[in-house]
Amino acid sequence: MGLPIIQINNVTKSFETKDSRVEALKGISLEINRGDIYGIIGMSGAGKSTLVRCLNFLEKPTEGTVLIEGQDLSSCSDKELRKVRNSVAMIFQHFNLLMQRTVLDNVCFSLEILGMKKKEAREKALGILKIVDLEEKANAYPAQLSGGQKQRVAIARSLAMDPKILLCDEATSALDPTTTRSILALLKEINQKYGITIVIITHEMGVVQEICSHVAIIEQGELAETGTVEEVFSSPKSKAAKKLVFRGERKYSLMKSKRCIRIVFTENSSFEPVIANMVLECRASVNILLADTQDVGGTARGQMILQLPEDEQIAEKMIQYLKDRNLAVEELDDYVE
Ligand SMILES: Nc1ncnc2c1ncn2[C@@H]1O[C@H](COP(=O)(O)OP(=O)(O)OP(=O)(O)O)[C@@H](O)[C@H]1O
Incomplete structure (x- = not known):
């Protein structure tokens, strides 16, 4: 070079x-x-x-x-x-x-x-x-x-x-x-x-x-x-x-849990079925705090920020569910107040 x-x-x-x-x-x-x-x-x-x-x-x-x-x-x-x-x-x-x-x-x-x-x-x-x-x-x-x-x-x-x-x-x-x-x-x-x-x-x-x-x-x-x-x-x-990527948004939520994760998709279309199936399998709901698609160097990249249920076991199961589907899962500190 x-x-x-x-x-x-x-x-x-x-x-x-x-x-x-x-x-x-x-x-x-x-x-x-x-x-x-x-x-x-x-x-x-x-x-x-x-x-x-x-x-x-x-x-x-x-x-x-x-x-x-x-x-x-x-x-x-x-x-x-x-x-x-x-x-x-x-x-x-x-x-x-x-x-x-x-x-x-x-x-x-x-x-x-x-x-x-x-x-x-x-x-x-x-x-x-x-x-x-x-x-x-x-x-x-x-x-x-x-x-x-x-x-x-x-x-x-x-x-x-x-x-x-x-x-x-x-x-x-x-x-x-x-x-x-x-x-x-x-x-x-x-x-x-x-x-x-x-x-x-x-x-x-x-x-x-x-x-x-x-x-x-x-x-x-x-x-x-x-x-x-x-x-x-x-x-x-x-x-x-993080502030720039998440567009500086800090969310207030009615859900009690403070545990939030961010998932990145390469295809926008994969968003909904994965989350819906995860919710069905784990029998608990999540709070979608942010979902959007951005063009990164010509490739559509979707990101979603989820607030997980308070129950630690279910939260862990959800994270594992997403990881098993080869999604990059990142835990976010202090995303909700
Ligand atoms: N000629 C100057 N004299 C005194 N202070 C200056 C001068 N030029 C820049 N600064 C100060 O240096 C810091 C950085 O300024 P700079 O213009 O490089 O920031 P910036 O990131 O480009 O901001 P913006 O996006 O608002 O233009 C600021 O605190 C600014 O007030």
């Missing part, structure tokens, strides 16, 4: 304000491989934006190192840093387009700054607008576009630089679910066709599940958990991961 394209080693970042000091990152280490779509997820204020800004040195870490393709950014000259930054493109929640310029000029702008001739830049930009499906809007101004179209222009502008890495900071947070899906599909296509490594910063587990191969969960400036999306979704270990 070779060297990871991004290596983050023990990065800390503190912000000094007039009367306080904020430790936004507290010793984060991460490796991202070439070709990954890597999600970095966490609640508001967790330090996601700070971390992503450290990846292109828009923010310099207080301590620790960031290596892009093996090159330590802290030992780069200004010229070398500019070169690295050209290969690490970034898109944002609010698009950051030049409002006085047309779509085409937005894409040509950075190419011309790099010294490309106008005609050549125009040709390249038109080719890229085709990739993002915005050819017919080349002469429109950003104000005349929808949110999704604006984000496509921002993606086109970053692709113009032939980046190796694309950093997306909450790039779909201002978009509705349908538009979000189409932008995520475009990012996936770019990743697959052009081999661009993508880092996605988000607070939504749905975004991670839709397209990421790997995920890192950060909480209060620390890394809570990393793994493949499949691993983290199937058996989240940290409190932060």
